[in-house]
Each structure stands twice: as structure tokens, then as C-alpha cells.
Amino acid sequence: MGDYSFFGLLRHAFAGHAEWPRAWRDPPLKPHYDVVVVGAGGHGLAAAYYLAARHGIRNVLVLDKGWIGGGNTGRNTVTIRANYLREPSIRFHAEGLRMWRELSGALGFNVMFSERGQLDLIQTWAKLRDVKRRRSTMALAGVPFDILTPAQARARVPILAPEGPTRLPILAATWHPTAGVARHDAVAWGYARAADALGVDIVQNCEVRAIRRAGGRVTGVETARGFVAAGKVGLAVSAHAGVLAASADLRLPIETVPLQAFVSEPLKPMLSCIVNCPGQVYLSQTDKGELAIGGGSDPVPSYVQRGDFATIERVVTALLEIFPVLARVRLLRQWTGAIDLCHDTSPILSKTPVEGLYLDVGWGSGGFKAIPAGGAAFARLIANDAPDDAILPFALSRFESGRPLYETAGASNRD
Amino acid sequence: MRLVPCPTCGPREAGEFVCFGEPRPRPDGTRPLAEAIYARDNLKGPVAELWWHRAGCRRWLTLRRNSATNAFVE
Numbered sequence: 001m002g003d004y005s006f007f008g009l010l011r012h013a014f015a016g017h018a019e020w021p022r023a024w025r026d027p028p029l030k031p032h033y034d035v036v037v038v039g040a041g042g043h044g045l046a047a048a049y050y051l052a053a054r055h056g057i058r059n060v061l062v063l064d065k066g067w068i069g070g071g072n073t074g075r076n077t078v079t080i081r082a083n084y085l086r087e088p089s090i091r092f093h094a095e096g097l098r099m100w101r102e103l104s105g106a107l108g109f110n111v112m113f114s115e116r117g118q119l120d121l122i123q124t125w126a127k128l129r130d131v132k133r134r135r136s137t138m139a140l141a142g143v144p145f146d147i148l149t150p151a152q153a154r155a156r157v158p159i160l161a162p163e164g165p166t167r168l169p170i171l172a173a174t175w176h177p178t179a180g181v182a183r184h185d186a187v188a189w190g191y192a193r194a195a196d197a198l199g200v201d202i203v204q205n206c207e208v209r210a211i212r213r214a215g216g217r218v219t220g221v222e223t224a225r226g227f228v229a230a231g232k233v234g235l236a237v238s239a240h241a242g243v244l245a246a247s248a249d250l251r252l253p254i255e256t257v258p259l260q261a262f263v264s265e266p267l268k269p270m271l272s273c274i275v276n277c278p279g280q281v282y283l284s285q286t287d288k289g290e291l292a293i294g295g296g297s298d299p300v301p302s303y304v305q306r307g308d309f310a311t312i313e314r315v316v317t318a319l320l321e322i323f324p325v326l327a328r329v330r331l332l333r334q335w336t337g338a339i340d341l342c343h344d345t346s347p348i349l350s351k352t353p354v355e356g357l358y359l360d361v362g363w364g365s366g367g368f369k370a371i372p373a374g375g376a377a378f379a380r381l382i383a384n385d386a387p388d389d390a391i392l393p394f395a396l397s398r399f400e401s402g403r404p405l406y407e408t409a410g411a412s413n414r415d
Numbered sequence: 416m417r418l419v420p421c422p423t424c425g426p427r428e429a430g431e432f433v434c435f436g437e438p439r440p441r442p443d444g445t446r447p448l449a450e451a452i453y454a455r456d457n458l459k460g461p462v463a464e465l466w467w468h469r470a471g472c473r474r475w476l477t478l479r480r481n482s483a484t485n486a487f488v489e
Contacts (some may be wrong), residue, residue: 240459242455242456242457242458242459243457243458243459246456251450251454251455251456252454252455252457253453253454253455254455254457255436255455255457256457256459256482299433299434300429300434300485301434301436301457301464301482302482302485303459303482303483304482304483304484304485306485308417308429309417310417310429310430343453399449399452399453400447400449404453
């Protein structure tokens with residue numbers, strides 16, 4: 001593995017950058033692994049890294065049907081925040097924010113985490129009631145979260161529409177100063193490189209077709225390159241969770257829906273924080289100057305990574321109502337990810353009725369921010385074969401026991 | 416624009432419809448209540464879905480669609 005320190009870079013610069021080694025190996029499949037993680041996105045790679053780094057389990061395989069971080073890890077709008085409603089969610093994501101701050105140093109790879117804060121514009125009385133409730137639960141968890149006046153919001157975001165008659169006037173705003181953004185690919189590459197250095201095998205372009213069981217216990221996975229035996233199997237596959245779980249006779253409370261994002265042409269710096277208008281549109285400005293824009297999920301469930309024009313129209317309409325200054329800005333790219341939307345819009349981090357099979361799915365529109373905390377929690381769950389207090393509320397059995405964890409803070413929540 | 420084949424109105428724009436996803440029959444005791452209420456097949460491939468032509472004939476329809484391609488099938 002190459003060293004990305006200053007002297008390492010200098011040495012390779014003098015060598016004409018001709019001697020850089022591969023950042024991670026392309027190993028052949030071994031017949032048996034202690035743990036097989038399906039899905040080489042952020043969550044799968046982070047789980048493999050923490051299994052090796054914190055729990056000493058190094059005979060680990062991460063499989064992906066495509067390439068590293070080619071699914072929702074590479075398709076999101078990189079918002080990292082902890083402004084949730086329910087206490088388990090807030091505590092979980094607050095721990096995530098702490099990990100994000102130290103991630104570049106821990107991985108030896110710059111993930112470009114930029115803690116720039118998030119401003120939510122509140123335009124309905126229902127949402128105002130919701131954020132007042134969230135301010136209280138956030139205070140209980142000790143995460144900074146304030147309610148601002150419209151004038152304070154305009155001071156933070158000068159490009160907001162000027163005051164005047166409008167369909168949905170700004171009633172208030174919320175300010176979440178510890179929110180931020182990071183470079184999505186760098187997160188996947190950083191974890192892949194660090195996990196590989198600890199001996200984890202990462203195999204790309206190798207689809208997992210089914211989970212094999214014997215006597216209620218996992219025995220391995222059936223892949224495009226044949227059977228691989230495994231002591232434990234973890235699923236971190238987002239959209240395809242239901243397809244793989246079905247091969248182990250599990251039905252999940254998850255629906256696969258498209259979620260779109262857009263990027264504008266590069267502009268001069270004009271937006272210093274993340275701005276979210278709940279249920280309508282959210283955006284932040286990237287280091288390249290592009291505006292990365294997202295909205296709610298598409299209304300029809302689908303596995304197709306291609307969005308609906310009606311959604312683009314809905315999101316852009318809201319965007320121009322709030323930021324009329326962007327009327328002549330052109331959108332450069334548009335893309336779609338297939339997300340795993342759980343019934344209560346909280347994730348499933350859980351054991352299953354099948355012994356040795358674990359789930360890290362149902363992240364819906366909010367999986368990227370949860371990569372460090374989710375990966376670490378998934379590794380703990382797999383290594384200990386038992387959930388700890390932090391992730392017990394995210395168990396699959398919460399639906400049977402009547403304790404769903406309804407959230408109001410996801411991009412796909414409508415109200 | 417996506418077209419939805421309505422048996423009475425012909426192909427119409429998807430915005431006229433509400434998609435309610437896979438049909439969820441009333442719990443009848445044949446499987447655990449939580450599974451009957453919350454669990455989904457969430458199939459990749461041909462699915463039968465409940466649609467409502469809200470801004471058209473207002474009929475409730477069961478349409479067959481391929482969730483891996485978005486194409487409606489007969």
C-alpha cells in the first residue's frame with residue numbers, strides 16, 4: 001500500500017508518478033471466509049474494515065456485483081447530519097459525526113469532510129411543530145440545534161428569495177452547526193484501502209445470487225464465480241436487500257424506490273452551508289462550485305436507476321421558488337439511485353431468524369452519513385453476534401414488538 | 416413522461432395516477448400480524464400493483480409492471 005504522507009507524495013513526484021502501487025489488491029476467491037459481507041459500498045467496506053481493525057477478524061471477504069462504491073455510495077448528495085427526531089437515531093448519528101471528524105486521519109485518506117452546518121427552511125406549521133419537538137430531543141442528546149428567525153436565515157443564506165408574497169413563506173429556520181459534507185468516492189476508497197491493508201479480500205464484479213443455509217444456519221453464499229463458504233454473512237446491499245433476503249426465506253418491511261440528484265454547472269461560491277427545505281428540495285455547493293441538488297424519492301417503487309421527469313419538475317419548481325437567483329443556471333447532470341426505504345424510515349441493523357445472517361439495510365435516503373457509525377455498529381453486531389444498546393432499537397423485531405422507530409427527518413419523508 | 420396503460424382511458428401520463436404498490440390483503444391469521452402488515456415481497460421483475468386513476472376515470476386497477484425495467488406488461 002502506498003503511503004500518502006507528504007514525503008511519500010514527494011518521493012513519487014520525483015519518480016514521475018510511475019511507481020504508485022495498487023490501492024487495493026484484486027485477490028482470487030478463497031473457498032472459506034469467517035465473514036462474507038455482501039455489498040462493497042460504504043457500509044460494507046466500513047464494516048469489513050472495523051471487523052479487521054477493532055475485532056481482529058481478518059479472514060473477511062467483501063463482494064460486489066459492480067465496482068466499489070458504484071451504488072448509492074456514489075450517487076448520494078453527501079449530506080452528513082444528526083438532526084433526527086428519535087433519541088436512538090440522534091445518538092447514533094451524533095456518534096457518526098464524531099467519527100467523520102477523525103475519519104481522514106484514521107484511514108490515512110482524505111475524505112474531505114467539511115463541517116459547514118445545515119439550515120432547514122420551515123415553510124409549514126406542521127413542520128414547525130416537528131422541528132420544535134426535534135429541538136427538544138436534540139437537546140436531550142446534547143447535539144446543537146437551534147431555531148432561527150427568517151431574518152437570521154437570510155443572513156446565513158443571502159441568495160434566498162427576498163421577502164414578499166409567495167406561496168409558502170418562510171416561517172422559521174433551523175440551524176444544525178455540526179452537519180457537513182464529504183467526498184463520497186473518497187470514503188469508499190479510503191475504507192477499501194484501509195481494509196485491504198489489514199488483509200480483507202475485496203472482490204468486485206462478482207454478484208451474490210443466493211444465501212445458502214443448512215439447519216437454520218448460514219453456510220455461505222452462491223456467487224457468479226461459484227459457492228463461497230462463510231461462518232457469517234452480512235448484507236449491506238441497500239436496494240437488493242429484499243431480493244437476497246428472499247433467498248433465505250425472509251420478507252423485509254422494505255420497498256425499493258428511486259431517489260434522484262442533480263448537479264448544476266460550476267458557480268462562484270454562493271452557498272456556505274447545506275440548505276434543506278423539508279420534503280421539497282435540498283442543496284449544497286461542492287468544492288468544484290457545482291450545486292448538488294436533491295429532492296424526495298419518486299412515487300413509484302422501482303429497481304431502475306433512472307428517475308421520473310415529474311420528480312425533476314417538482315424539485316426544480318421548489319428550488320426556483322426559494323432561490324429565484326438560480327433561474328438561469330443550467331443543470332449539468334442528473335442521476336438516480338435505487339434506495340431501500342424501510343416502513344418507518346429508520347434502518348435495520350439486526351440479527352435475523354437465520355443464524356449467522358445479519359442485516360445493515362433500510363437506510364433509505366440517509367445511508368451515506370451513517371457509513372462510519374453504521375459500519376462500526378455492523379462490525380460489532382457481527383463480531384459479538386448480539387446487538388448492543390446503541391443499535392437494539394434498529395432491530396428487525398421492532399415491527400413484531402410494536403416499537404417501530406418512525407422518523408420525520410429523512411429526504412423521503414413527506415408531510 | 417411515463418405512460419400508464421389505463422383500460423378505460425388508454426395510455427395516460429403517470430402523474431394522473433397514484434401507485435399503491437403491491438396489494439396487501441387484510442390480515443387473515445395465516446401469517447404473523449407484523450409480517451402481514453409491514454413485510455413486502457419487493458420483487459425485482461414482474462409485479463402486480465394497485466393503481467388508482469385519480470385524475471381520470473377514478474377506477475382502481477391492478478396493473479402488471481416489470482420493476483427491473485419499468486415497462487408495463489399485459
